[in-house]
Amino acid sequence: MHQLTLAGIARALAAKTFSAEELTRTLLTRIEQLDPQLNAFVTVTADQALEQARAADARRAAGENGPLLGAPIAHKDLFCTLGIRTSCGSKILDAFKAPYDATVVQRLADAGAVSLGKLNMDEFAMGSANESSYYGPVKNPWDLSRVPGGSSGGSAAAVAARLLPAATGTDTGGSIRQPAALTNLTGLKPTYGRVSRWGMIAYASSLDQGGPMARTAEDCALMLGAMAGFDPKDSTSVDQPLDDYLAALGKPLNGLRIGLPKEYFGEGLDARIADAVMAAVEELKKLGATVKDISLPNMQHAIPSYYVIAPAEASSNLSRFDGVRFGYRCENPVDLTDLYKRSRAEGFGDEVKRRIMVGTYALSAGYYDAYYIKAQQIRRLIKNDFVSAFEEVDVILGPTTPNLAWKLGEKNADPVSAYLEDIYTITANLAGIPGLSMPAGFVDGLPVGVQLLAPYFQESRLLNVAHQYQQVTEWHKQAPSGF
Ligand SMILES: NC(=O)C[C@H](N)C(=O)O
Numbered sequence: 033m034h035q036l037t038l039a040g041i042a043r044a045l046a047a048k049t050f051s052a053e054e055l056t057r058t059l060l061t062r063i064e065q066l067d068p069q070l071n072a073f074v075t076v077t078a079d080q081a082l083e084q085a086r087a088a089d090a091r092r093a094a095g096e097n098g099p100l101l102g103a104p105i106a107h108k109d110l111f112c113t114l115g116i117r118t119s120c121g122s123k124i125l126d127a128f129k130a131p132y133d134a135t136v137v138q139r140l141a142d143a144g145a146v147s148l149g150k151l152n153m154d155e156f157a158m159g160s161a162n163e164s165s166y167y168g169p170v171k172n173p174w175d176l177s178r179v180p181g182g183s184s185g186g187s188a189a190a191v192a193a194r195l196l197p198a199a200t201g202t203d204t205g206g207s208i209r210q211p212a213a214l215t216n217l218t219g220l221k222p223t224y225g226r227v228s229r230w231g232m233i234a235y236a237s238s239l240d241q242g243g244p245m246a247r248t249a250e251d252c253a254l255m256l257g258a259m260a261g262f263d264p265k266d267s268t269s270v271d272q273p274l275d276d277y278l279a280a281l282g283k284p285l286n287g288l289r290i291g292l293p294k295e296y297f298g299e300g301l302d303a304r305i306a307d308a309v310m311a312a313v314e315e316l317k318k319l320g321a322t323v324k325d326i327s328l329p330n331m332q333h334a335i336p337s338y339y340v341i342a343p344a345e346a347s348s349n350l351s352r353f354d355g356v357r358f359g360y361r362c363e364n365p366v367d368l369t370d371l372y373k374r375s376r377a378e379g380f381g382d383e384v385k386r387r388i389m390v391g392t393y394a395l396s397a398g399y400y401d402a403y404y405i406k407a408q409q410i411r412r413l414i415k416n417d418f419v420s421a422f423e424e425v426d427v428i429l430g431p432t433t434p435n436l437a438w439k440l441g442e443k444n445a446d447p448v449s450a451y452l453e454d455i456y457t458i459t460a461n462l463a464g465i466p467g468l469s470m471p472a473g474f475v476d477g478l479p480v481g482v483q484l485l486a487p488y489f490q491e492s493r494l495l496n497v498a499h500q501y502q503q504v505t506e507w508h509k510q511a512p513s514g515f
Contacts, residue, residue, distance in 0.1 A: 033058050034194045035511070038251040041197060042099045045092065052092075052102025056085040056146055059104050063148065063195050066515060070171050072190040074109045075117050076149040084146040091144060099254050099278075101144030107200045108187050109150040110157060111137050111242070112231040120233045121155040121165040121183075124359040124379030134231025135263045136200060136242050143258040151199055152186030155381045156350065157207055157235040159183050160453045161443065164383040169440055172215060173512040174478055178437040181211030187245045188215040193515040198246035198255050202232060204239045205338055206432075206457025209469035212245055213432035213481020216471045216510060218498055219245040220252045223489050224464035225270035227256075228263035236345035237268075239338075239461040247508055249470065249498035253277035256491060272489060280492035281499040286320035288497065289425040295331040296430030296456055308473035308480040309431050312501065316429075319500055326421050326428070330413040331459055337414070338458040339451055340394045340407035346384075347391030353379065386447065415463040422487045427497055430456055432469040432481035460485055468494040471507040479507075 033055055036044060044050060060078050067073050081104070088102035107113065110120045112130035119125045133141070141147065154164045162170040162185025170185040172178040173193040180189040184201030188211035191199050201208040203221035212219025220243045227242045234240060244255030257278065262271040290313065297306055313323060355361040355375025362378050365371035380388070394403040421428060433453055443450040460467035465485055472482040486493045502508050 034062055036197060037248050038100070038103050038197045038246060038254050039248070041103055045102045046097055052085040052088040052146060053082060055102065056081050056104055056148070059148060059195060066193060066195060069176060070173060070189045070193055071168050072152055072170055072186040072193070072195065073106070074119055074121070074150050074152050074167050074186070077116055077147060080116070081146050081148045084141070088144045088146060096144070098144050100140065100258055103145045104148055104196055105140060105145045105198050105200070106148045106151050106187070106190060106196055107137060108153050108184050108202055110153060110202060110233040111200060112233070113137055113150065116150065118150065118233065119166065121153040121167065122380065122384070123166040124353050126166065126360065128359050130231070132231060135228035135265060136259050137231065140258050145258070148196060151190055154183035154185065155384050156233070156346065157183040157202060157204055158346070158383050158387055160206065160210055160450045161438070162186065162211070163440065163444065164381055166381060171440070172437050173515050174215065175437065178439055178478070179214070181214035181437065183207040184211050184245060188212060188217055191217055191245055191247060192512060194511060198244060198251050200242060200259070201245045202240055202242045203461065204235050204342060205461050206454045208243050208245055209432050209457050209467055209481070209483060210453065212469040214437040214479060216479035216508065217245050217247055218249050218252050218468065218470045218508060219243065220256060220468045220491065220494065221460060221466060222256065222260060222491050223466045225268050226260050226466070226489065226491065228266040228269050230263055230265040234349040236342040237349060238345060239342060249495045249502055250281060253281055253495045275492040277492050277495055280496045283496050284320060285316065285497060285500050288316070288321040288427065290316060290321050290323050291326040291421055291425030291428045292323060293326050293328045293331070293421070293428060293430060295328050300452070300455065301431060301434045302436065302475070304475040305431050305434070305436070305480050308475065309429070309482050312472040312482045313429065315501060315504060316497070319504065324425055326425060328417040328421060328459065330410065330417050333410045334414055334459045334462060335451055335455060337407040337410040338454070338462060339390070340403050341411065343387040343391030344394045344404050345391070347388045347395065350384070350388055355379070383447065411462045414459050418463045418465055418485070426486070427493060428485040430483055432456060432483040436475055436478040436480070456483055464488065466491050466494055468498055470498040470501060473507055474510070
């Protein structure tokens with residue numbers, strides 16, 4: 033049962049091969065037995081899951097038959113869930129129970145999905161290894177001595193280890209695509225504004241976007257169909273009709289124009305990853321795609337620009353965690369300043385503090401123009417690079433990450449070495465375009481991801497290309513041994 037994809041589960045539930053309650057019990061048992069090795073869950077909501085599963089079975093008995101009715105999922109622990117801890121991977125929110133459901137949580141619940149719990153993540157989504165969580169690091173099921181990527185590392189590990197068929201994630205600079213690449217999943221970051229941010233704890237509001245993580249493109253299409261859409265509660269939500277993501281999957285790739293940016297294949301890329309990416313290009317050519325070399329000349333400025341903008345926005349967003357209104361409060365403060373200072377000093381971890389300091393500095397008088405404004409100007413250049421590239425090609429293809437999953441602790445002494453892992457993913461966030469990572473092979477038993485980028489609101493094109501590729505390849509079907 034646990035090997036089934038969401039689409040397979042939908043068929044089995046419709047055929048009454050098993051009930052949603054039976055499936056939920058099976059997965060809860062797997063989580064209990066296997067998650068101690070991975071640390072993917074912060075909170076397992078067994079009682080609520082069984083209740084939702086029984087309700088889904090009742091809806092089905094009454095004649096309903098939606099594709100997610102009874103489908104087991106779980107949420108990254110920054111989506112607010114009514115009455116359930118929403119920690120954001122931080123001590124400061126360890127005791128925080130959200131007073132409402134995020135729009136994404138609500139929409140998936142309305143579609144009949146069964147939430148098994150809340151998934152571990154880097155603290156406030158800051159990281160690429162899932163090692164900055166207050167709840168400890170998440171392990172990669174492909175090699176338990178390695179990181180699963182971050183910040184949606186719990187979502188990635190749980191889905192890769194077959195504890196769940198799909199999960200929600202969020203992506204500010206690669207946090208869906210990079211862990212998907214490192215754990216052999218398909219993960220989609222939608223266009224900025226496609227999925228509501230309401231009830232998602234903010235990290236960098238102009239970059240944050242929720243999206244699906246699953247084993248196949250088809251399952252991502254199923255999830256996105258439920259997650260996406262206009263939400264008047266999110267002022268940056270875009271009021272534009274949704275594509276039929278499932279219907280788009282079947283389109284043949286004849287004539288698809290793929291752009292290969294030379295900047296994505298330069299210095300710093302593991303040559304074995306480059307080989308796997310080029311092998312994927314050959315497969316796509318066999319399916320009728322044509323290939324063109326292109327250039328995204330401002331890519332080299334993406335990391336410095338992102339690591340000014342994201343911390344700047346974070347320093348502002350995280351000012352609300354002051355020991356008064358939300359979360360952790362220090363013991364016996366002597367006065368208000370002491371309360372603020374110690375609650376924040378004791379509640380936030382090192383990486384969060386580092387970014388708050390960087391961001392506060394970048395926004396301070398005298399430095400604002402030199403750093404923040406400059407970074408925003410670079411952001412526009414990066415966006416322009418994509419807009420002109422997409423005049424010539426339909427999708428852009430390259431590696432998702434420059435390296436394979438690294439050893440736990442390996443990059444902790446040098447935060448910049450971890451920031452560099454985001455080199456291929458953060459441009460999509462800066463520009464706001466959609467991006468997808470899909471499994472494309474293995475090196476030394478570790479998964480390699482290929483990234484596809486498309487113009488604004490072309491999620492269906494990304495899912496279509498990935499789905500067609502997955503019809504002729506077996507990479508996405510490989511499971512880590514022991515799971
Ligand atoms: N949140 C993300 O998308 C991950 C990125 N590595 C960051 O730390 O900002």
